């Protein structure tokens with residue numbers, strides 16, 4: 001029987017025998033190859049279809065649907081109020097805008113800690129309902145058994161150690177972690193544990209650059225830094241920060257590549273002025289009656 005290709009569906013062959021090195025799509029094996037080849041990985045957060053399109057088209061390797069959406073999209077003071085359904089809603093929108101990037105969905109507070117079974121069920125929803133390729137989970141050594149359970153079920157897991165924003169109250173604020181020998185040793189143990197459990201990459205957030213450099217050399221999987229200096233295998237930034245959409249936030253680790261909040265405010269002010277003064281709309285923006293009654 002001839003196996004006719006479906007008229008719509010995956011653009012890559014369904015039964016490729018090995019990952020195609022020429023494939024433009026960023027996959028887990030491709031990310032591991034990038035580390036081995038010393039190619040730096042550029043990751044960025046995305047929360048909706050239009051941004052996903054724009055960031056993917058710009059060439060981002062990873063789009064992370066981060067629970068940072070609680071702060072930049074929903075306006076909360078922390079990521080703690082974000083629910084699983086909130087993140088899945090944003091995952092679906094991002095997946096529709098993606099062509100090439102590897103998609104990672106962030107497991108929100110309490111979506112994996114209660115039991116391994118619940119973690120597995122919730123992580124599975126990111127792939128089956130959210131259109132994600134992997135999940136990210138904030139947690140070190142104590143999260144390792146759960147990570148192993150997800151990986152054994154075929155769910156790629158990105159670890160996240162160092163500053164873990166879901167532990168903001170335990171940490172006493174969003175503070176750089178691992179500045180002393182003891183805390184650095186704890187982070188090292190966390191990072192190695194999650195990799196041993198099967199994580200295919202690890203976010204290192206808010207840690208001294210020297211520690212991040214050492215870990216990037218020690219670990220077999222790509223490290224993705226944020227506030228972790230220049231020597232990680234990749235970097236991630238919250239898209240709203242790098243585009244200048246969070247005017248009141250200027251943390252040291254963020255570089256702003258645009259000032260879109262200012263640009264948007266100024267453009268909207270011009271629109272308001274033109275509506276009020278009658279400059280907009282003109283005939284250029286208006287429709288006319290049909291020339292003949294048939295049209």
Ligand code: KIV
Nearest residue numbers: 045066067068203236
């Ligand atoms: O939620 C998020 O956006 C993140 C990244 C900043 C790493 O976890």
